[in-house]
Amino acid sequence: xxxxxxxxxxxxxxxxxxxxxxxxxxxxxxxxxxxxxxxxxxxxxxxxxxxxxxxxxxxxxxxxxxxxxxxxxxxxxxxxxxxxxxxxxxxxxxxxxxxxxxxxxxxxxxxxxxxxx
Amino acid sequence: xxxxxxxxxxxxxxxxxxxxxxxxxxxxxxxxxxxxxxxxxxxxxxxxxxxxxxxxxxxxxxxxxxxxxxxxxxxxxxxxxxxxxxxxxxxxxxxxxxxxxxxxxxxxxxxxxxxxx
DNA sequence: GTTTAATGCATAATACTCTTATGTATTAAT
DNA sequence: ATTAATACATAAGAGTATTATGCATTAAAC
Numbered sequence: 001x002x003x004x005x006x007x008x009x010x011x012x013x014x015x016x017x018x019x020x021x022x023x024x025x026x027x028x029x030x031x032x033x034x035x036x037x038x039x040x041x042x043x044x045x046x047x048x049x050x051x052x053x054x055x056x057x058x059x060x061x062x063x064x065x066x067x068x069x070x071x072x073x074x075x076x077x078x079x080x081x082x083x084x085x086x087x088x089x090x091x092x093x094x095x096x097x098x099x100x101x102x103x104x105x106x107x108x109x110x111x112x113x114x115x116x117x
Numbered sequence: 118x119x120x121x122x123x124x125x126x127x128x129x130x131x132x133x134x135x136x137x138x139x140x141x142x143x144x145x146x147x148x149x150x151x152x153x154x155x156x157x158x159x160x161x162x163x164x165x166x167x168x169x170x171x172x173x174x175x176x177x178x179x180x181x182x183x184x185x186x187x188x189x190x191x192x193x194x195x196x197x198x199x200x201x202x203x204x205x206x207x208x209x210x211x212x213x214x215x216x217x218x219x220x221x222x223x224x225x226x227x228x229x230x231x232x233x234x
Numbered sequence: 235g236t237t238t239a240a241t242g243c244a245t246a247a248t249a250c251t252c253t254t255a256t257g258t259a260t261t262a263a264t
Numbered sequence: 265a266t267t268a269a270t271a272c273a274t275a276a277g278a279g280t281a282t283t284a285t286g287c288a289t290t291a292a293a294c
Binding site (some may be wrong): 011012013014015017018019022039042043046047096098099100101102103105106107108109110 | 127128129130131132135136139156159160163164213215216217219220222223224225226227
Binding site for chain 4 (some may be wrong): 129130131133167169170173174191192193194195
């Protein structure tokens with residue numbers, strides 16, 4: 001899903017949609033390339049979303065009615081802006097809070113001290 | 118990989134090996150079924166490792182030289198205990214700290230405030 | 235006492251998601 | 265004039281998990 005100068009492949013799996021939905025909840029509308037750059041920038045290159053992972057994911061989110069699109073011509077170049085639908089806004093909140101909960105669970109699980117006896 | 122009364126499938130992907138390695142670093146040796154029960158117990162049923170995910174994963178970790186095995190007969194039933202090799206101990210530390218780092222990155226990414234302007 | 239649930243291993247078909255590679259095209263930088 | 269960056273897209277392959285089985289023993293429930 002990503003290229004990770006830092007994180008191993010398997011570790012990061014499954015977080016793409018959550019990241020995308022969170023960025024879109026903060027930014028109104030964004031286009032694919034912009035998302036890749038934003039994530040790269042915000043994570044100091046630790047997470048780099050690849051296009052091969054992002055575009056299919058955006059398409060499926062649109063097909064699910066979570067994202068809507070708006071195509072804009074910038075000179076002769078095309079940009080496809082994505083934004084959250086009403087459904088998408090609640091999905092975004094759910095995904096982020098679910099992930100936050102999951103992080104708490106994992107934090108506990110990975111901090112557990114040696115079992116005695 | 119898991120059944121999750123609580124977490125969605127994609128969210129949890131990729132954490133299985135980290136969880137297993139952490140449990141084994143705290144418990145010396147454990148067998149497969151024991152691992153599934155321990156994770157279930159420690160997470161209040163939020164993460165339930167399925168056998169179809171766990172056993173192939175344990176086998177591949179063994180093949181990589183990260184785990185070693187010891188088969189014990191309990192009556193007529195067989196238990197296969199897994200423990201970390203020397204290599205496995207350092208792999209376990211690396212995986213856990215990598216995940217901790219990843220959680221920090223994600224926490225930042227998912228907490229970012231609306232972009233102005 | 236007999237059926238069900240729990241313990242304990244294992245694998246195979248399917249599905250899903252990501253990686254890697256490729257393709258097209260425009261615009262900016264060297 | 266070439267390379268890098270911008271901007272989209274898809275397809276082949278790989279990896280991992282889900283779901284469904286399968287076998288067998290032991291404990292619990294009825």
